Structures are given as C-alpha cells and as structure tokens.
Amino acid sequence: MKLNANPQGIRELNILIKISQNIISTLQYEKVLQIISDGMAELFEIESAAIYTLEENNELILSATTPPLDPNMPESLRRALLENHPHVRNAIESKKPQHIPDTGKEKLSPSEQNIVDLRHLQSLLYFPFIQEEKSIGVLILGTCNKTRNFNKEEISFGQTIANQLSVAIQNTLLHADLKRHKENLEKLVHEKTLELDKTIDELKKTNKELISKNDIIFNQNAELKTALINLRNTQAQLFQAEKMASLGTLTAGVAHEINNPLNFIAGAYEGLNNYLNSKCIDDKNEFSVFLGSIEKGIKRISNTVMGLNYFSSENNSMDEKCQIHFVIENCLAIINSKINEKIEILKEFSPDELIVKGNISKLHQIFLNLLGNAIEAITEKGKIKITTERKNNWIITEIIDTGKGIPKNIIGNITDPFFTTKEAGQGTGLGLSITYNLVLEHNGKLEFESEITKGTTARVLLPTFEKHE
Ligand SMILES: Nc1ncnc2c1ncn2[C@@H]1O[C@H](COP(=O)(O)OP(=O)(O)OP(=O)(O)O)[C@@H](O)[C@H]1O
Ligand SMILES: [Mg+2]
DSSP states (O other), rough: OOOOOSSSHHHHHHHHHHHHHHHOOOHHHHHHHHHHHHHHHTTTTSSSSEEEEEEETTTTEEEEESSSHHHHHGGGGEEEEEEOOOHHHHHHHTSSSSEESSSTOOOOOOHHHHHHHTTTTEEEEEEEEEEETEEEEEEEEEEOOOOOOHHHHHHHHHHHHHHHHHHHHHHHHHHHHHHHHHHHHEEEEHHHHHHHHHHHHHHHHHHHHHHHHHHHHHHHHHHHHHHHHHHHHHHHHHHHHHHHHHHHHHHHHHHHHHHHHHHHHHHHHHHHHHHHSSOTTTTTTHHHHHHHHHHHHHHHHHHHHHHHHTTTTOOOSSSSEEEHHHHHHHHHHHHGOOOOEEEEEEOOOOOOEEEEEEOHHHOOOOOOOOHHHHHHHHHSSSEEEEEEETTEEEEEEEEOOOOOOOTTTTTTTTSSSHHHOOOOTTTSHHHHHHHHHHHHTTEEEEEEEEEEETTEEEEEEEHHHHHHO
C-alpha cells in the first residue's frame, strides 16, 4: 500500500473519502467504530479487524469487529482485561503502533493465543487511538491464513489515519455524552413536570376545599349575624316589657298614694270655698287668690296622675282612639321636671282634633322618648318646637330641637338596639329602637333630619283614624 497517484493510491484515497463520508453521516458511536473497523480492513486489504475501547478501570471492550460482531453476543464475552492482552497494553501505554509479523513466532498471552487460534490470525497490527495525550482504545488489524510483513511506511500511514479517526471517535463520544445529558435532563424535566402537575392538582383540590369551607363560614357568619340581631331585638323588647311592667306597678302605686291625700285636699278646698262664699267677708278677693292657686295646684296634680295612668296602662289593645294633642300634652306634663328654664317649648298644633288608632300607652312612650332625646340634645339654651298636622291620610308630628345635632356617620344607626353616644351607665340606647318598633306597630314611619350644631327634627307619621275605619 502506497499513497500516490497510481491506481492503488486512488483506491486508497477513495476508501479514505468513503470512511470520512460514512462517519459524517452518523453520530452513533458504535456505528462510527464499525465504519472505522471495516474501512481500515479494506484499506489494508486484510480479512480481520477489531476495535477495543478502554474503560476507566482498565477494562477493554470489544466495540467493533470486521467481519461484524454478532449483535446477540453477550456483553460479558465482549469484555477483556488489559493485563491479559500485553500487545494491546503496549500499544496503549507507549501510544505507538505494534506489529506482529508472524503470530507463530511471537510470544503471546493465553488470551491472545485464544483469539489468534479462533480467527486463524497470522500477522497483527495494533494502532492506538490517541486523544489529548490519552489512549482511548486500540485498532487491531489481522491477516488470516497467511503472514504479511507490514513495512514502516504502511505502519506510519496506518497510525496517521488512526490519529485522525480518534478525533471522530472523540466527537461521537462527546455527542453520546451530550445526548445522555440531554436525555437525563429531559427525564428530569419530565419527572419535575409530573411532580409539579401533582402539586398543582393538590393545590387546586385544597383551594377548592378552602373555597367551599369559606362559603360555609360565610353563610354561618351571616346566620350568626341575623341571630345576633334577632337576639338583640328580643332582648330589647324583653327589657322594655320588664321596665314597663315595673313602671306600671310603681306609677299605679304612686298615683294611688297621691290621689288619696289629693282627695282630702280637694274636699277641704271645696269646704273652704263654700264656707267663704256663705260668709260676708270684706277681703274676699285676697282669699280667692289663694284659693285659685290651690285649685290650680290640685288640677295640675290630678292631670299628672291621670297622665301617669295613661302612660303605665297595661291595656295592649291597638284599637284605642287616641288624641294626639292629648297624648303630647300628657307627655309634656310627665316630663315637665326635665324641662328647665333654658328650654323653651313651642307648640304649633293643628286646629283640628287629630285622632289615630292605636294604643295610648305606647303612643306616650313614643313621644316621651323623642321629647327626652330632644331635651338631652340641648346643653345650653334652646328651643323645642312641636308641630302637628294632617296631610292626606297621615297625621304628622314633628319634634324639632335646636340641640347638638346627629353626626351623618351615625344617623343610620341611632334606631339600632343599644346604640348610644352617652357614657356607660348613662343610657341604655334602647329609646329609639323601642320607639321605632312602636311606630311600626302603629303602621307608621319614623324619620330623622339633622344638622350638626343646628338641631334635629324627629318626624312621626301615623295613619289617620278614619283611614282604619
Ligand atoms: N334629638 C337628638 N339630638 C341629638 N342626638 C340624638 C337625638 N336623638 C337621638 N340622638 C342620638 O341617638 C342616640 C340613640 O338614642 P336613644 O334614645 O336610642 O338612646 P339614648 O338616648 O342614648 O339612651 P336612652 O334613651 O336609653 O336614655 C343617642 O345616644 C344620641 O346620640
Ligand atoms: Mg333616648
């Protein structure tokens, strides 16, 4: 074999081109080794070739042969130890080609002898594959049935080609490495994606459970709120009922206790009056002034007692014919002690008699609460104007005070049970909630208008008596 322009040289060139084209067309490590083995056998015109690759642990692996390996050959039979193949070891360690011109005359190890016998090998050539100063394997070319003495030129040419082919082997190894890394990475990404999917599913499930639990809590919360409002209303009503019952007993007792001595006084007054009238007394006028004030006092006491009786009446009927002016006057008489000289009471009553159908005692409570609040709202000097009128089928009463007014942010809450701006222990905050319920019981409406520091108007609208008839 001589690489020059003669037919033999062209044949060698063609084989080399074929080898490199075949290598370029594949990136598979095993295939590349097989191409090299076949190509080199063809190049050197010999029958047998083999490639051993070297593992980290100095183990040799038979990676390609010409003729090709049986693909079913077990992996164990393809493995050999470097120490059992001294010629391979020499090639690898010296990084130089080895030549056995005649196997019959060479000292061979038992493993080497075994292969030589098996394949009838006569002459052998060993070319190490060297990459970056390291031997990565060895190519063995062998003649069968006849010996051949390779010359120096051929051996050097073979090693040059083997060196070139090492680059191709290294590239495919790198590619295989890369492929393995890529596959590992893909596997890892796949596993992580599966894990993530699982976690997302679990999260979705948990989220769903949380949402439904949240719904339950939300509903329970709404139910609890309603229950609390109901409880507060019931509590307020019970409180009011209790208060009214004891107040009724008290006022009835007080009225009785006052009525008795009042009867004595009234009797004595009558007697005194009659006596003075029957006698001829000069300074009668002077006496009549005293008698007049006694009479006035008696009337006022008996009016208050009567008012108290109306207020504390235990009658629960809603069919009573109630005169609004009478109720308001009564309330003013009862509350008189709370009205000091700083407060002026103005009345703008309708000239007509205004009658509603309802419960006199409850109407007393409505106006007493509203008047009480108006009085409490006036801290300095002020006025409370009470107006009544009939409009369509409504009897409208307004209690207009010039007190401190109600801030806008609380005006919506003042009829809530227990809502109060008074200090603890000063008020129950039940006044307006009871008033509101009592107005509703009369099929009426309760409205408030207020301006801070200017005053408040409390408006009670009650259906006229006639409307019920
Ligand atoms: N005419 C008014 N002027 C200013 N604020 C008022 C007036 N009427 C009611 N309010 C406000 O509404 C709140 C609730 O009144 P409500 O009569 O229900 O309770 P209260 O007067 O505080 O207590 P209680 O009536 O038990 O003595 C009062 O605390 C007050 O802040
Ligand atoms: Mg009040």
